[in-house]
Amino acid sequence: xxxxxxxxxxxxxxYPDTGRAVVKLLTRLGVEVDFPMxxxxxxxxxxxxxxxxxxxxxxxxxxxxxxxxxxxxxxSGSCGAMVRELYPRLGERARxxxxxxGLATALAPVVPKTYELTEFLVDxxxxxxxxxxxxxxxxxxPTCHGLRGLGLGDRPRRLLQAVKGLELVELPGAxxxxxxxxxxxxxxxxxxxxxxxxxxxxxxxxxxxxLCAADNSCLMxxxxxxxxxxxxxxxxxxxxxxxSTEEEPxx
Amino acid sequence: MSGTFVGMPAxxxxxxxAVNNPTLRGNLRHATHTIRAKRxxxxxxVSDWAELREAGKRIKDHTLRHxxxxxxxxxxxxxxxxxxxxxxxxxxxxxRIVTExxxxxGESEVVKVKSMATQEIGLNEALEAAGIHAYETDLAxxxxxxxxxRPSHILVPAIHRNRGEIRxxxxxxxxxxxxxxxxxxxxxxxxxxxxxxxxLREKFxxxxxxxxxxxxxxxxxxxxVVVESEGNGRMCLTLPETLISVVGIEKIVPTWRDLExxxxxxxxxxxxxxxxxxxxxxTGTTDGDGPKTFHLVLLDNGRTDTLADEVGRQALRxxxxxxxxxxxxxxxxxxxxxxxxxxPGPIGxxxxxxxxxxxxxxxxxxxxxxxxxxxxxxxxxxAIDIPEVLxxxxxxxxxxxxxxxxxxxxxxxxxxxxAAERAAMRAAxxxxxxxxxxxxxxxxxxxxxxxxxxxxxLPGPGKAWSETRDLPPVPAEPFRDWxxxxxxxxx
Numbered sequence: 001x002x003x004x005x006x007x008x009x010x011x012x013x014x015y016p017d018t019g020r021a022v023v024k025l026l027t028r029l030g031v032e033v034d035f036p037m038x039x040x041x042x043x044x045x046x047x048x049x050x051x052x053x054x055x056x057x058x059x060x061x062x063x064x065x066x067x068x069x070x071x072x073x074x075x076s077g078s079c080g081a082m083v084r085e086l087y088p089r090l091g092e093r094a095r096x097x098x099x100x101x102g103l104a105t106a107l108a109p110v111v112p113k114t115y116e117l118t119e120f121l122v123d124x125x126x127x128x129x130x131x132x133x134x135x136x137x138x139x140x141x142p143t144c145h146g147l148r149g150l151g152l153g154d155r156p157r158r159l160l161q162a163v164k165g166l167e168l169v170e171l172p173g174a175x176x177x178x179x180x181x182x183x184x185x186x187x188x189x190x191x192x193x194x195x196x197x198x199x200x201x202x203x204x205x206x207x208x209x210x211l212c213a214a215d216n217s218c219l220m221x222x223x224x225x226x227x228x229x230x231x232x233x234x235x236x237x238x239x240x241x242x243x244s245t246e247e248e249p250x251x
Numbered sequence: 252m253s254g255t256f257v258g259m260p261a262x263x264x265x266x267x268x269a270v271n272n273p274t275l276r277g278n279l280r281h282a283t284h285t286i287r288a289k290r291x292x293x294x295x296x297v298s299d300w301a302e303l304r305e306a307g308k309r310i311k312d313h314t315l316r317h318x319x320x321x322x323x324x325x326x327x328x329x330x331x332x333x334x335x336x337x338x339x340x341x342x343x344x345x346x347r348i349v350t351e352x353x354x355x356x357g358e359s360e361v362v363k364v365k366s367m368a369t370q371e372i373g374l375n376e377a378l379e380a381a382g383i384h385a386y387e388t389d390l391a392x393x394x395x396x397x398x399x400x401r402p403s404h405i406l407v408p409a410i411h412r413n414r415g416e417i418r419x420x421x422x423x424x425x426x427x428x429x430x431x432x433x434x435x436x437x438x439x440x441x442x443x444x445x446x447x448x449x450x451l452r453e454k455f456x457x458x459x460x461x462x463x464x465x466x467x468x469x470x471x472x473x474x475x476v477v478v479e480s481e482g483n484g485r486m487c488l489t490l491p492e493t494l495i496s497v498v499g500i501e502k503i504v505p506t507w508r509d510l511e512x513x514x515x516x517x518x519x520x521x522x523x524x525x526x527x528x529x530x531x532x533x534t535g536t537t538d539g540d541g542p543k544t545f546h547l548v549l550l551d552n553g554r555t556d557t558l559a560d561e562v563g564r565q566a567l568r569x570x571x572x573x574x575x576x577x578x579x580x581x582x583x584x585x586x587x588x589x590x591x592x593x594x595p596g597p598i599g600x601x602x603x604x605x606x607x608x609x610x611x612x613x614x615x616x617x618x619x620x621x622x623x624x625x626x627x628x629x630x631x632x633x634a635i636d637i638p639e640v641l642x643x644x645x646x647x648x649x650x651x652x653x654x655x656x657x658x659x660x661x662x663x664x665x666x667x668x669x670a671a672e673r674a675a676m677r678a679a680x681x682x683x684x685x686x687x688x689x690x691x692x693x694x695x696x697x698x699x700x701x702x703x704x705x706x707x708x709l710p711g712p713g714k715a716w717s718e719t720r721d722l723p724p725v726p727a728e729p730f731r732d733w734x735x736x737x738x739x740x741x742x
Binding site: 007009011012013014015016017019020023035037038039040041043045046047048049050051052053054055057058061089096144145147148149175176177179180181182183184185186187188189190191192193194195196197220221223224225227228 | 262263266267270271276561580581584585618619620621622623624625626628629639642644645646647648649650672673676677679680682683684685686689693696705706712713715716718719720721722723725726728729730731733734735738
């Protein structure tokens with residue numbers, strides 16, 4: 001099976017390790033991975049801040065870049081939800097505003113074949129034990145768009161539970177938002193910071209070494225807060241845990 | 252009492268105070284988490300919750316689609332049952348109608364059932380200006396009124412107060428309004444409730460005019476419905492000689508049968524009860540029983556304008572249960588007052604800017620008072636997609652566009668203060684259409700990475716980030732460069 005990796009602009013620029021982990025993991029599972037170099041950004045920050053018209057060409061670019069692939073895999077619940085949940089709305093709105101079916105038609109083929117990483121592993125590849133080894137105590141934060149937008153459910157937890165040596169501990173208030181919310185973290189910095197601090201305190205109470213999530217943007221906010229609060233914990237993307245093996249352990 | 256919210260600062264500024272008030276945050280956290288957990292349990296007990304939610308949504312959508320017909324039917328039914336219907340286009344008109352109705356009775360006091368509609372229009376202040384005292388009889392509303400405060404929650408207006416604060420308010424203020432609080436009042440709930448009962452009983456037995464809202468109005472029979480927990484509503488609805496109900500036009504349901512759905516979803520979503528203690532229904536007037544005169548004031552106040560908006564109109568499905576407030580992480584930290592409206596929380600963030608427009612600073616900031624986490628949509632018993640409406644209203648704020656105001660189509664200009672953001676968004680979109688530009692930017696960031704501050708104050712919008720969070724280090728090599736170096740850039 002040959003899939004396109006949609007790494008997202010945040011991962012590409014700030015978290016290349018996550019991309020390398022996805023390539024390593026999928027290759028190990030027998031999947032041929034391609035990274036279309038023309039990919040950029042899904043446009044979520046634009047859309048969610050109110051710039052729908054700026055988002056439309058970005059969505060079209062996405063469909064141009066990824067349209068021909070069998071499946072598109074992304075290590076981000078948030079960007080995955082943008083494509084799956086909100087791209088159809090972009091098409092509908094363009095149609096409702098009398099701008100024709102063009103956008104809806106262009107987006108229709110890419111929407112159903114875009115998968116968040118854990119979804120792809122469990123639903124498409126049908127695996128929960130990916131042969132990983134990660135001897136650490138881990139707590140999992142289900143990020144909002146993965147949880148409620150894509151409905152990832154317990155897929156990430158099932159994958160983590162199958163990791164050799166990994167001790168998974170429940171995060172109190174797991175389903176509460178960490179407070180990132182894209183431009184929300186800048187526009188409502190006080191509330192965002194308070195939410196982040198509460199998330200970190202809850203995570204600390206578990207005694208875990210690692211807080212794991214499937215979105216680097218949320219991890220950037222949580223990790224930045226951890227550093228400021230001098231917490232011992234580290235934020236780690238789930239892809240890096242699932243890619244880790246006894247022979248090549250992740251840090 | 253200051254019941255109006257005119258001239259409120261934007262949400263982030265108003266929230267700043269709340270976030271930094273540990274007592275308030277503690278009170279809110281405790282209260283919202285308690286109700287949240289109870290609601291979840293009460294909802295889980297019902298096997299057909301998803302169907303009830305869908306049914307509620309459909310009934311409301313159907314009613315809103317044919318609102319003109321149902322309003323006419325309602326007016327006919329109410330009139331046939333001996334009631335008198337008044338139409339109010341806005342808050343001023345509604346306040347004028349009610350004031351004149353009370354004056355015509357010759358009374359200078361009214362008792363009130365807790366009502367969002369009368370708070371929305373600032374009725375108590377309007378009555379006060381005309382020399383009429385309006386007494387709130389719901390316990391939490393009483394606390395708010397005595398404390399010269401503003402409500403901060405739809406269902407629990409005094410959620411921001413703890414028991415100690417309530418005791419102090421009762422001990423200090425009750426004597427100013429009527430029967431004083433008993434000597435040596437403590438902060439035990441039973442004592443506080445008894446003090447309120449004694450204080451209020453005096454008012455119930457004396458008042459000749461009652462003012463209420465309604466949770467529902469049944470078009471087929473002209474029946475109004477109030478759902479409550481304390482019995483004060485029942486007293487206000489039955490004891491006075493004149494009853495004046497002020498109700499938003501969206502509160503109609505077509506038939507009694509439709510109530511079946513909402514009388515299940517409302518109590519479970521709001522107070523986490525299987526059924527609320529008091530459900531009062533009244534239809535016009537009946538000789539020898541209850542009020543002799545019944546007036547219904549049907550309030551528009553921005554509702555038909557909201558109805559004209561295809562995306563935003565779903566906010567009118569709201570049954571004011573406040574489940575969205577109790578689950579919202581932003582409300583939990585910012586408190587209800589920061590929303591600058593009688594409708595706080597997620598529903599307030601989409602309802603207020605639609606009812607009032609987005610011209611003021613506070614109304615333009617409300618659509619941004621959310622991290623779009625989606626918890627509000629998940630719990631809403633009538634499935635209002637609050638995040639969708641928030642984003643839609645953000646678009647209205649930054650891009651402007653056509654909206655309906657007072658029945659006329661007007662074209663809004665983009666709100667001020669977003670020029671730099673708009674330019675940045677446009678520039679980013681331009682760059683993201685050009686992978687080469689993205690790559691050049693990434694390389695520049697990588698090469699200058701040793702110069703990047705992680706903790707120093709950043710300029711512009713980055714300042715807000717750097718005050719409480721470190722930035723991640725920029726990696727030496729972005730992924731796409733690694734990919735091309737190692738995989739040869741297959742495509």
